[in-house]
Amino acid sequence: MTSPPVKMPASIKAGPPPAAPPDATFATSDTTPSSSAVRHALARAHIATLLFGVSGLFGKLCQCSASVLVCGRAGFAVVALALLGLQKGQAPWRGLKTNDMVGLVLTGVLLAAHYVTFFMGIQIGGVAVGTLGFACFPAFTTLFESIAYRERPSSKELQCLALVTVGLVCTAPSFSLAHDGTAGLLLGVISGLAYALVTIANRRFASHLPSLQTTWWQNVVTAAFLLPFTWWQFAELRALDWLWIACLGLLCSALAYVIFIDSLVVLKARQAALIITLEPVYAILAAWVVLGDVPGLRVVLGGGLILGSVLLLNRR
Numbered sequence: 001m002t003s004p005p006v007k008m009p010a011s012i013k014a015g016p017p018p019a020a021p022p023d024a025t026f027a028t029s030d031t032t033p034s035s036s037a038v039r040h041a042l043a044r045a046h047i048a049t050l051l052f053g054v055s056g057l058f059g060k061l062c063q064c065s066a067s068v069l070v071c072g073r074a075g076f077a078v079v080a081l082a083l084l085g086l087q088k089g090q091a092p093w094r095g096l097k098t099n100d101m102v103g104l105v106l107t108g109v110l111l112a113a114h115y116v117t118f119f120m121g122i123q124i125g126g127v128a129v130g131t132l133g134f135a136c137f138p139a140f141t142t143l144f145e146s147i148a149y150r151e152r153p154s155s156k157e158l159q160c161l162a163l164v165t166v167g168l169v170c171t172a173p174s175f176s177l178a179h180d181g182t183a184g185l186l187l188g189v190i191s192g193l194a195y196a197l198v199t200i201a202n203r204r205f206a207s208h209l210p211s212l213q214t215t216w217w218q219n220v221v222t223a224a225f226l227l228p229f230t231w232w233q234f235a236e237l238r239a240l241d242w243l244w245i246a247c248l249g250l251l252c253s254a255l256a257y258v259i260f261i262d263s264l265v266v267l268k269a270r271q272a273a274l275i276i277t278l279e280p281v282y283a284i285l286a287a288w289v290v291l292g293d294v295p296g297l298r299v300v301l302g303g304g305l306i307l308g309s310v311l312l313l314n315r316r
Contacts, residue, residue, distance in 0.1 A: 033266045041266035045275045048260035053282030055252040056127045057290060059119040062244040066119035068233045069245055070112060071226035074219040076249020081216045084258065092216035100209060101217075107201045108221020110194050115222065118191035125184010127287035128295045131280040132171055132303045133188020138310050139164040140196035148200065156312060163309035171302030215257065277310045 033041070062069050085092040096104075121130030142157045153161070168189065173181035198218075205214045237245075280303060287293040295303070 037266050041263040042275070044259045044263040045267060046278075048256045048263065049275050049279050050282045050286075051252050051256035051259070052276075053131070053279045054286045055248055056118075056122045056131050056283045057286045058244045058248050058252065059122045060127055060287065060291065062241050064233065064237055064241050064245075065230070066116045066123060067226050068230045068237070069119055069241075069248070070115040071223055071230045072234070072237075072242075072245035073115070073248040073253065074112075074223035074226070076246055077219045077253040078216060078223060080250055080254030081212060081219065081257070084254065085212055085216065088212075090210060090212060092210075092213040096209075096213070096217070100205065103201060103205065104214065104217040105221050107198050107205075108218040109225050110198050110201075111218050112222040112225045114191050114194035114198060116226075117187045117194065121184040121187030121191060123184075124187065125181045126293055127291070128280075128284045128293060128299050128303070129171060129173075129181050129184045130188040130191075131283040132299065132306055133168070133185045134192045134195070135280045135303075135306050135310065136164045136168060136189060137192035137196045137199070140193050141199050144196055144200055160309040160312055163305050163312070167302040167305030167309065169302070170298055170305060173296075173298060211261070212257075219253075277307060280307065 059066070059069060082092060118130065118134055121133055124130075125133075139161050142153060142160065145151065146153045146157075168185065172185050173179055202214060284293075284295055284299075284303070288295065
């Protein structure tokens with residue numbers, strides 16, 4: 001989950017993570033990539049999306065609290081992204097203006113809230129329900145942008161909001177918060193709401209900051225924000241939990257980031273956005289295969305409506 005920013009066409013008001021990194025070069029009509037290059041780029045994008053998706057699986061396997069998991073994940077991601085930045089000659093801690101730092105601190109706290117509520121939803125309600133709750137974040141992005149920029153939502157955007165609402169109602173196993181599935185779904189929705197705010201902020205940063213630098217600073221803030229509430233719990237972690245946390249930070253964050261950004265050299269932003277839409281599908285399939293967590297009919301129906309709304313929103 002939570003992939004690197006993708007710059008969306010102007011006609012698309014919401015969708016998977018926004019804003020193309022300044023350090024990435026997209027394919028243009030003047031430079032048409034070969035069919036082989038496109039196939040390899042598509043494969044890389046799907047591998048990255050799979051890694052983003054299985055983050056929920058690692059979260060479910062980990063026995064520690066969501067706050068400890070997120071703090072540790074962010075710590076591993078900070079180290080890995082710093083090494084990547086140094087390798088590219090782009091130390092992420094250099095060249096940052098004060099105004100940008102304030103914004104990155106605020107979005108880093110929001111990112112911490114996003115991750116904690118997401119993994120709480122996974123741990124309480126299951127991978128399928130928690131992931132589908134988060135999948136509604138494009139609808140929140142549409143709503144928030146309409147309010148922020150005083151723009152009237154288009155008919156397509158209103159259809160998306162309606163489909164997401166119906167999908168969430170179908171997915172909810174009960175209308176009582178005492179039910180674990182409903183509580184997990186609600187936490188997933190809150191996670192999506194927080195990430196929608198991060199998404200809108202990242203569009204501003206992407207105009208002048210490399211995406212690696214933005215991601216690194218936000219993870220630094222996430223770790224620093226959560227550490228005072230979790231530091232004493234790390235000594236009690238099982239070795240297996242450390243493994244799952246390392247997988248989250250190194251595989252589902254740093255490695256997935258590198259693979260996904262690499263695919264953007266060839267793929268159009270719209271292609272990448274549609275692939276990222278499959279993240280909940282990969283998460284549910286992984287939970288089915290590894291954990292035996294078979295999605296029920298309501299989850300399939302509700303998930304189909306939520307994902308269908310995202311696909312509708314990303315159509316020209």
